[in-house]
Amino acid sequence: MGKHENLIVKPFDWEDRDLVFHSKQGMSELGPLISFLNHKMVEGADMNVFVHHIEVKGDTGPDYVEVHTHDVSQAYVFPEPGLTFEVVLGEEKYQAESPATVFIPAGLKHNLKILKGKGIEVCILRKGYYG
Amino acid sequence: MKDYSKYIVKPFDWGERPLIHHDREVMNQLGPLMAFLNTDMVPEADLNIFVHHIDVKNPPGPEYVEIHAHEVSQAYVFPLPGITFEVTLGDEKYTVDSPATVFIPPRLKHTVKIVKGSGIEVSIVRNEKYEQSLAEGPEE
Numbered sequence: 001m002g003k004h005e006n007l008i009v010k011p012f013d014w015e016d017r018d019l020v021f022h023s024k025q026g027m028s029e030l031g032p033l034i035s036f037l038n039h040k041m042v043e044g045a046d047m048n049v050f051v052h053h054i055e056v057k058g059d060t061g062p063d064y065v066e067v068h069t070h071d072v073s074q075a076y077v078f079p080e081p082g083l084t085f086e087v088v089l090g091e092e093k094y095q096a097e098s099p100a101t102v103f104i105p106a107g108l109k110h111n112l113k114i115l116k117g118k119g120i121e122v123c124i125l126r127k128g129y130y131g
Numbered sequence: 132m133k134d135y136s137k138y139i140v141k142p143f144d145w146g147e148r149p150l151i152h153h154d155r156e157v158m159n160q161l162g163p164l165m166a167f168l169n170t171d172m173v174p175e176a177d178l179n180i181f182v183h184h185i186d187v188k189n190p191p192g193p194e195y196v197e198i199h200a201h202e203v204s205q206a207y208v209f210p211l212p213g214i215t216f217e218v219t220l221g222d223e224k225y226t227v228d229s230p231a232t233v234f235i236p237p238r239l240k241h242t243v244k245i246v247k248g249s250g251i252e253v254s255i256v257r258n259e260k261y262e263q264s265l266a267e268g269p270e271e
Contacts, residue, residue, distance in 0.1 A: 002220075002223040002225070003221065003223060004220035004221055004223050004225075004239070005223075005225065007220055007233060007234045007235065007236070007239075008218065008220075008225055008227055008231060008232070008233050009231065009232050009234070010230070010231055011210075011230050011231070011232065034210075034230070036208050036210065036230070036232045037206055037208070037232045037234060041232075042232075042234040044236060045204075045206075045234050046204055046257060047204065047206055047234075047255060047257055049206060049208055049232065049255070051208070051210045051230075073175075073176075073177050073178065075168055075176075075178050075180060077167050077168070077180055077182070077253065079142075079165075079167070079182045079210075079251055079253065080251070087139065089135035089138055089139075090133055090135055091132060091133075092132060092133070092134070092135050092136075094135070094136060094139055096139050099141070099142050099165070099167075099182075100139060100140065100141055100142070101139070101140050101142065101167045101168045101172075101180065102138060102139050103138045103140070103168055103173045103175070103176050103178070104138065105138070105175050108135070108138075120210055120211070122208065122210060122253055124178060124180070124255055126177060126178060126257060
């Protein structure tokens with residue numbers, strides 16, 4: 001094993017593991033949540049990255065995230081077209097279409113709901129674990 | 132009511148703009164590099180995010196990044212299957228199939244080369260807070 005091989009990791013399905021502020025049942029309705037980076041996958045990692053594979057099958061997606069904050073910044077990245085989502089920032093609610101990025105400064109209340117479409121969301125938190 | 136719409140941004144094609152350590156002309160041969168987050172898009176942003184749309188038409192893909200290091204950590208995230216890439220970390224070279232993540236600690240020399248396939252690469256640099264970067268600038 002090379003000295004730096006531990007820095008290259010394969011993602012895994014988060015499955016039924018808990019995720020604070022999130023309803024795993026609601027999330028799973030949309031599609032699998034895949035863990036791409038955290039401080040357990042790579043010791044010393046100071047970023048947490050999830051990729052959510054999303055497909056809204058009904059009229060609209062479920063509510064699956066309660067309004068919450070983090071002590072570090074976060075970004076939702078929707079890299080490709082095909083998704084419509086609603087994001088709450090503070091007391092405001094916004095609707096947007098992918099591709100798009102939502103930057104969430106540390107301490108700002110937020111949540112997210114996928115309204116329609118199919119695609120992926122890359123969720124990046126600026127510390128090694130989600131919380 | 133505060134207006135937070137400034138935090139929702141649309142990506143744009145980096146086009147012909149330079150990118151330090153990268154050969155942009157060669158990079159564009161693989162596909163467009165899209166800026167998804169930086170301090171020009173959101174001044175408070177302490178993450179820098181690019182999405183590179185990649186399609187290697189004549190494998191192996193070209194070299195377009197010289198070996199370099201950052202003062203902060205970085206991650207290459209290949210979220211979907213379909214790409215084979217070669218990453219250099221320090222003096223070691225690895226060939227990896229997507230989906231995969233490469234975490235690059237601060238000051239570790241690295242480069243990446245796409246060997247074959249098509250898909251996307253998300254590059255995340257955990258840059259300093261904007262205020263701090265200003266404070267570290269030259270004194271006036």
